[in-house]
Amino acid sequence: MKNITPKLIKLLKEGYCTPQIAKIAKKIKEPSTTIHYYIKKLEKESAIKTYKAVFNYGKINEGFCAYLFIKLTSKAGADPDKLLGELSRYEEVESADILAGEWDIILKIRTKNQDEYYRVLKNILAQEGVEKTTFFHFTETS
Amino acid sequence: MKNITPKLIKLLKEGYCTPQIAKIAKKIKEPSTTIHYYIKKLEKESAIKTYKAVFNYGKINEGFCAYLFIKLTSKAGADPDKLLGELSRYEEVESADILAGEWDIILKIRTKNQDEYYRVLKNILAQEGVEKTTFFHFTETS
């Protein structure tokens, strides 16, 4: 038995999806070529970045989710984008954004459970430039 | 000139997208019917909820983004799901989750700018059951 499901999920998290022009056309009651025209326009001006699957994370072994706030050392504070790029590379990091105020960066992290989360957290804390962190978590059931 | 772009964006935020089976098949080097089989399986067991567009929010007039933490009154604390349902109905609320710990609920809110955000915040604070809030925000450019 081939087990391509993990590969599949990985791809569908990144993209590999596309708009359903015919369905949208029917819904808005416009010709599908018109819908096509507008969608391509949004894509061209990169207002639309990609199309992705939305999962029931509890069912794909990523039921634990945490928002991790990071404060940078004053040295790293000069270039938070660089650290952001590195943190985005973790496959468990779903999103990474630069905040205004008390905390510098917020990460959204998904793992199987809290233990796995702490494993990831340990690696993040080891990153050059990270001064301190705090987090808020929740669990997706079903 | 028709302006169907706002309608289009609204639909693509909810769903109205679909996986690209042929592209995935080529990438994983498996027959497209096999990919189809696995995707339908994931959909049937509702591991995949839907497929959505990912936007460059700065370009669709939603450049301001905030994570809003909510603490419930002891009365509302008994049934946070109910409030969660109500808060999810705001079109500016992108996600709503129930936290463990100090704060009860986290909302991700997207608006055009900070003024618009405060308008939404005012409505949320007026909701029965909300005791206090705090938030962290950022801006998506380009």
Added chain:
DNA sequence: CATATTATTGAATAATATTCGAATAATATT
């Protein structure tokens, strides 16, 4: 107001998803 650019759409075509069926493989049952 003349011209250029952008928007709109039907018809034709190309690409893609889906269904079907049959073969095989995995798993469960006696």
Added chain:
DNA sequence: AATATTATTCGAATATTATTCAATAATATG
């Protein structure tokens, strides 16, 4: 271990859908 049942794999046929193209209309620009 034999048999039955269920799940997987995948090619061929079909149904749907996206895309291209070309013609027209609307709008913007000088």
